[in-house]
Amino acid sequence: MADYRQIIRDGIWDNNVIFVQMLALCPLLAVTSTATNGLGMGMATTAVLLSSNIVVSALRDIISQEVRIPVFILLIATIVTLIDLGMNAYMHDLHKVLGLFIPLIVTNCVILARAESFASKQSLPAAALDGLMMGAGFTLALVLLGGVREIIGSGTLFANAALLLGSSFSFLDMRLLDHYRGFLLMILPSGGFLALGFLLAAKSWLDHRQADRAAALARSARVAAINAMDDEDDLAGGDRT
Amino acid sequence: MSDKPELKQKMAYHPLLLGGIALIAGALLVFADAGTRDQIVERQAEDLRASLTQVVQDKEHDNKLLEDTVVLHAPLEFCDYKTGITFYRARLQGKIVAVSYRVIAMGYSGAINIMMSVRRDGTIMGVRVISHAETPGLGDKIEAAKSDWVNHFSGMSLEKESPKQWAVKKDGGSLDQFSGATITPRAVVRAVHKGLLYFKAHRAEILGEATDG
Numbered sequence: 001m002a003d004y005r006q007i008i009r010d011g012i013w014d015n016n017v018i019f020v021q022m023l024a025l026c027p028l029l030a031v032t033s034t035a036t037n038g039l040g041m042g043m044a045t046t047a048v049l050l051s052s053n054i055v056v057s058a059l060r061d062i063i064s065q066e067v068r069i070p071v072f073i074l075l076i077a078t079i080v081t082l083i084d085l086g087m088n089a090y091m092h093d094l095h096k097v098l099g100l101f102i103p104l105i106v107t108n109c110v111i112l113a114r115a116e117s118f119a120s121k122q123s124l125p126a127a128a129l130d131g132l133m134m135g136a137g138f139t140l141a142l143v144l145l146g147g148v149r150e151i152i153g154s155g156t157l158f159a160n161a162a163l164l165l166g167s168s169f170s171f172l173d174m175r176l177l178d179h180y181r182g183f184l185l186m187i188l189p190s191g192g193f194l195a196l197g198f199l200l201a202a203k204s205w206l207d208h209r210q211a212d213r214a215a216a217l218a219r220s221a222r223v224a225a226i227n228a229m230d231d232e233d234d235l236a237g238g239d240r241t
Numbered sequence: 242m243s244d245k246p247e248l249k250q251k252m253a254y255h256p257l258l259l260g261g262i263a264l265i266a267g268a269l270l271v272f273a274d275a276g277t278r279d280q281i282v283e284r285q286a287e288d289l290r291a292s293l294t295q296v297v298q299d300k301e302h303d304n305k306l307l308e309d310t311v312v313l314h315a316p317l318e319f320c321d322y323k324t325g326i327t328f329y330r331a332r333l334q335g336k337i338v339a340v341s342y343r344v345i346a347m348g349y350s351g352a353i354n355i356m357m358s359v360r361r362d363g364t365i366m367g368v369r370v371i372s373h374a375e376t377p378g379l380g381d382k383i384e385a386a387k388s389d390w391v392n393h394f395s396g397m398s399l400e401k402e403s404p405k406q407w408a409v410k411k412d413g414g415s416l417d418q419f420s421g422a423t424i425t426p427r428a429v430v431r432a433v434h435k436g437l438l439y440f441k442a443h444r445a446e447i448l449g450e451a452t453d454g
Contacts, residue, residue: 062258
């Protein structure tokens with residue numbers, strides 16, 4: 001029986017594709033010059049992860065150990081091509097922005113990693129949830145990084161969001177800093193590495209702080225327990241006298 | 242219990258499995274391709290139309306640009322002449338007023354797709370950069386949305402500007418370069434110049450007029 005809560009935690013935080021596994025950094029750095037691009041790439045990758053996990057999990061009993069890797073690659077490549085064709089036909093403007101990176105999802109090591117290490121061994125609902133949550137974690141990292149780079153690099157947030165989500169989401173498109181001339185470095189790949197480094201540091205700091213708190217809590221609980229025992233001893237001693 | 246190996250252990254199982262999945266995947270892709278092809282062609286035509294209206298204003302012509310084309314196969318540097326160069330002819334009351342075509346410049350980071358239109362007399366009507374991968378903030382001033390630099394091409398011609406003037410100012414020409422980016426504008430100027438020379442050399446074929454008439 002899979003622990004669904006653990007799958008959700010793992011996907012989004014504890015075993016985050018970017019922040020913990022540090023996989024798929026190439027598409028991450030390439031597309032995250034704006035938060036919108038990051039969101040688009042994240043959604044496309046999530047769709048691929050979800051479908052490939054479902055298909056691999058459904059076929060796990062007939063896929064033999066010896067040919068599993070070529071079969072996984074074949075399945076993933078097919079799904080990515082289907083999504084590529086669909087996006088080109090129905091989300092053409094976004095496809096123009098992300099077009100180059102969609103076929104590259106095939107080589108995104110996360111997809112194969114989840115198929116091999118999780119979906120091929122787990123039940124269908126667990127695999128589907130894992131795909132969704134890993135994708136959500138990846139999307140979170142892409143949007144965070146894209147947002148940071150976009151705000152510092154060009155002073156906007158979610159520029160061209162309407163292109164991705166339809167005109168009803170154009171309110172997301174914000175110009176945060178007026179008359180801001182932009183900080184080119186953040187848009188360039190080097191800025192991506194810098195921003196990623198700071199985000200990794202921030203996550204590590206958060207995790208450490210949480211661990212420290214938990215440790216402090218445990219310590220105070222232990223102290224309280226010892227005090228309580230001492231009190232009992234005192235009482236017991238008092239009784240004896 | 243038989244001593245025959247289980248189905249999954251048989252040698253033939255693996256190729257059959259792989260082949261079967263490949264067959265299913267292939268069939269899926271054929272269906273998806275057939276289902277989306279028309280949509281994609283239509284979207285691409287829309288893109289083309291959008292880029293054409295940037296270099297030929299609607300008021301300048303009264304025909305459908307995408308339907309009045311001529312394809313030349315003579316090579317133009319950096320252009321894909323295996324499929325030919327397509328010239329979209331703009332007509333006003335039946336007379337060709339301008340032709341638009343795509344030229345490619347090799348910029349700082351890869352190809353820069355440029356749409357240019359030339360009037361019948363050989364002066365440039367408009368130049369627009371369709372797509373590029375130049376450095377944001379430096380080389381991307383070739384985009385009309387970022388700077389009006391490309392508009393300086395309008396009205397230029399081989400007659401008015403000497404070959405020496407078809408260059409950025411740094412090289413003694415008449416067009417600005419950008420601070421921090423010289424390679425990009427230099428490539429664009431060179432490509433537009435070459436495109437104009439090409440028009441001059443093949444004018445009769447492009448306009449569909451007999452050379453001797």
